[in-house]
Amino acid sequence: MGIRFILMVNKQGQTRLAQYFEYLTIDQRRALEGEIVRKCLARNEQQCSFVEHRNYKIVYRRYASLFFLVGVDNEENELAILEFIHLLVETMDRHFGNVCELDIMFHLEKAHFMLEEMVMNGCIVETSKSNILAPIQLMDKAS
Template sequence: MVNKQGQTRLAQYYEWLTLEERRALEAEICSFIEHRNYKIVYRRYASLFFLVGVDNDENELAILEFIHLMVETMDRHFGNVCELDIMFHLEKAHFMMEEMVMNGCIVETSKANILTPVQLMEKAS
């Protein structure tokens, strides 16, 4: 997730890249649809851009649905999610993403199944 100024607010990588390579890649892709060996699927919600880099054979519509599910899930949890929610609750945002994606594969699409562990984590804290 990237804000209007191009600052990364939430990122998850399933291939090892150095911090310098990640910053360079994230800075370069904001205006590209295809970059290097990746297809960049993105969607803007309010002041945040959600970007997902995938292989060229990936289904773009499925990835757009994934992005929408991520936003709906965060909206349900935070109540109209914004950049500050992500910045101040980065651990929860990562936790939600990790409930949805494992090893680069989407494994969960139920908002209730994603949010239940997050709520349990909050009660334990």
């Protein structure tokens, strides 16, 4: 199924965005997020961007204060997911202009809209930034 969840977590370990493509209860989510964040935040820059946890493989990348963590299954191409994370950040950057953690916090729904255009049910739908952003810009204009 590819991508199982996407998390954005800041350096303090606070979740800033969470999107799951499989059902977990709230308690399971909290536990999972806690474990993953502890594991990933403890790693240094030279270590590789992949961490195995439970039956997930976590592909993560750090952008300034924010960690982007993507949980995938064993069949997924890790390097491609790394590229996907970068695409996601670039897309958000194009929309918000110099995107920062606060943008994502205060425009959580927009961040979700973008994600929704990019990933559906754990599969990548669209990789063109302008295609991703078109419906969102349309909505901005309308309101």
